[in-house]
Amino acid sequence: MPLEPTTHRPDPQLSGTSPVASRRRFGRGALLGLFAVFFAPVMLAWSLNVWWPDWHPFGETNHGELIRPPWRIEDPAMLEAFKGRWALLHIADRECQAACMTMLDTTRRVHISLGKDYDRVVRAHIPPDDAPQGAPEPEVDLLDLPLPAGWVERFEADEKPFLLIVDPQGYAVLRYGADFSGKGLASDIARLLRISKIG
Known part of the structure; x- marks a missing residue:
């Protein structure tokens, strides 16, 4: 088998x-x-x-100097003037000389370029305490504010003029020196307005 x-x-x-x-x-x-x-x-x-x-992720680099941590403006009069809007806040040198005037002109142009977001942003000018009060030339869209208490000590060592971006809650988040780029500022503020749920 x-x-x-x-x-x-x-x-x-x-x-x-x-x-x-x-x-x-x-x-x-x-x-x-x-x-x-x-x-x-x-x-x-x-x-x-x-x-x-x-x-920073590619394409997300700020042109201004990031303030870490952001510090809050405690002056009630200033916050009331901003009315919950983003602010381009100028800290001027004495009598607002050439660099200061250039800064004011640049931020005016950037503000206008925002188009439909124009009303979400306010511009403000703060002269040093030893300067004559008031912006050099009155502007319709420029707030002229007194120097808040304590700001002399805070900015005593800083080279002036310079610019701060302040958010709608009163926190200064970005700082720019006198030689800042208008294109860079426009890019920063446009991105902040785009991602912001407030202001």
């Missing part, structure tokens, strides 16, 4: 291809995938904040 050929069938338990083993591998892979999706971005953000605090 001839013998029938036999086929060797490996034991799935020994070969590691059993349904149980496959499910275990799938479970581990799914767990690693969930970790990557939810925790990797958090770890990346933490690493960037700790090791590269000045890093």
